[in-house]
Amino acid sequence: MAATIEGGNRDAKAAFWMPFTANRQFKQAPKVFVSADRMHYQTDDGRQVLDGMAGLWCVNAGHNQRPIVEAIKAQADKLDFVSSFSMSHPGGFDVANKIAALTPGTLDHVFFTNSGSEAVDTALKIARAYHRVRGEVGRTRFIGRARAYHGVGWGGLSVGGIGRQRKDFVPLLADVAHLSATHSLEHQAFTRGQPEWGAHLADELLTQIQIHDASTIAAVIVEPVAGSGGVLPPPKGYLERLRAICDQHGILLIFDEVITGFGRLGTPFAAEALGVTPDLITCAKGLTNGSVPMGAAIASQKVFDAFMGLPEGAVEFMHGYTYSAHPLACAAAAATIDVYKDQGLFERSARIAPLWEDAVHSLRGAAPDVIDIRTHGILAAIELAPKAPGQASRAGAVAQKAYEDGVLVRLAGDALVLSPPLIIEETHIAQIVDTIAKALREVA
Ligand code: PXG
DSSP, rough: OOTTTTTGGGGGGGSOOTTSSSSSHHHHSOOOOOEEEEEEEETTOEEEEEEEHHHHHHTTTTTHHHHHHHHHHHHHHOOOOOOOOOOOOOOHHHHHHHHHHHSSSTEEEEEEEESSHHHHHHHHHHHHHHHHHHHHHTOOEEEEEEEEESSSHHHHHHHHHHHHHHGGOOSSSEEEEEESSOHHHHHHHTOSSSSSSGGGGGGHHHHHHHHHHHGEEEEEEOOBOOOOTTTTTOTTTTHHHHHHHHHHHHEEEEOOOOOTTTTSSSSHHHHHTTTTOOOOEEEOOOGGGTOOEEEEEEEEEEHHHHHHTSSSSSSSSOOOOTEEEOOHHHHHHHHHHHHHHTTTTHHHHHHHHHHHHHHHHHHSSSTEEEEEEEEEETTTEEEESSSSSOOOSSSHHHHHHHTTTTOOOEETTTTTEEEETOOHHHHHHHHHHHHHHHHHHHHO
């Protein structure tokens, strides 16, 4: 058997095959965190690190929120597990109602999952089954988008648009086409919020309809603001245009709000901030403030009603997870939503967004290879030019230097990405920007 981690033996870290990680490289310089509070992590060697990523785009209310911690503890004491297959517990109904109260339009029916990936695969399954139950059995095709991230399930991977995440796992779902990504350095560099250029890219959906016929298309799925692809805000008018084309052609529109949900754009969901209401929303991450795994696919009344026409006694949607509506996750989600409300965090997010935007955009000119800065709500990307054509940029080295100087940032290709907790104060914003500026100056 391997030695313990406490023993500091490198072998002690071999058993954990780490996700999305260069395992051998990690083990040479492990980043290990032992506790967290509010805006900071503490490392195993006693350093405080400012969390510029809200964990992994999820700890929107900051770490160690006592009402959430206490709710999880109390639930663990009371009811550890009950299935939600033909039974459930009060927490499931309570959280579903709380989520429904946060969504725009008639997005009022919540199907629980354990992750964003499962939420996406669930939404795709709802979309196909929706058309089938209504007799449109030919509508099986999905339209995704380049640079999209929709998780790692087969469905999400298939509609996702990040090539290096897909290539080892082909063949993926067959009936999928992709729209172009909406980002253009030429037309949008250093835009604050939604770019003016790019609404016309939504018309690529018309091309897909022309090629495949609308009667074969079940749904279009997009992140309102693409996250892992590098924080790509939607061009003005783009989502409106997608919505209109979907409506004209009987296609469902799915917003993957796993990152944008729960306050990133100053509203509970980005759909509200952006003024476009989809037929389905997927969420996870901020739903429990990252504290217990949970996701959800949220369906509109129209979608839900189509299933409820089946004979009573029939299982309307043949899908579910052992841990759908897990009691601990429900307790965490209910407490998290209360924290967002009680501490006014969505409003706070909207209020500090202009300050955030100004501060991050001040990095323009911090180094000659800063070729774009993008901000939207409390999200940001700082993109660096490749060192030479075909070569990597300095982004990885800059992120490492920032970490050594006490700020955790993440990478998306050649961009540094930021998504801090919404409790962030002006001093934290200054620290993030100063630390990145210093790293940009000092790293070769
Ligand atoms: N959809 C979106 C939009 C996401 O951002 C998922 C689905 C999948 O969620 P789960 O809970 O299954 O991981 C995500 C997750 C990164 C990174 O480096 C981002 C995510 C996951 C892993 C890495 O930016 N987002």
